[in-house]
Amino acid sequence: MRERGVSRGVVLRAFVALRNDGVAEPVPGGRWRVVRPGQPVDRRPLVDRLTDVIVDDALTVGADFPSTTELSTRFGVSRPTVSKALEKLEAAGLLSEARQGRQRTVRALPKRTESPES
Numbered sequence: 001m002r003e004r005g006v007s008r009g010v011v012l013r014a015f016v017a018l019r020n021d022g023v024a025e026p027v028p029g030g031r032w033r034v035v036r037p038g039q040p041v042d043r044r045p046l047v048d049r050l051t052d053v054i055v056d057d058a059l060t061v062g063a064d065f066p067s068t069t070e071l072s073t074r075f076g077v078s079r080p081t082v083s084k085a086l087e088k089l090e091a092a093g094l095l096s097e098a099r100q101g102r103q104r105t106v107r108a109l110p111k112r113t114e115s116p117e118s
Contacts, residue, residue, distance in 0.1 A: 046085040049075060051094065051110045065095055065104040 015032050018024035027033045042049055053059070053066065068086065072079045086104065089095045096105045 046075065046077060046081065047088050050082075050085050050089060054094070054106055054110055059106045061106055061109065063106050065106055067103065068098075 015024055015026075018032075019026070022035060024032050024034055050071065053071070057066075059065065066074070068079050068082045071082045071086075075082070086095060086098070090097055090104075094106065094108050094110060096107050098104045
């Protein structure tokens, strides 16, 4: 920033103004993200969103789970990030372990935490 003649304070004030206008938001790690109007953003952890794939795509036990590449495109995150989240689902027993040349499959359906409607 200094090489461009802008101090850190000026940049922070700019982001605060953008946040107040609803154009930017802080994210973990002391960074900022631009909020794109008209695009809904799911703030839940990726593991929760991947669990929803089983329900949303109507997958059954034994069904093939989408690939890491497909999921990274679908959620707009990197493949290593998807891989880490998939490892958590494997550890929870929802997905089978991935191996070379073998696709993950659904091992169990996620439990519903919503209360039944009366």
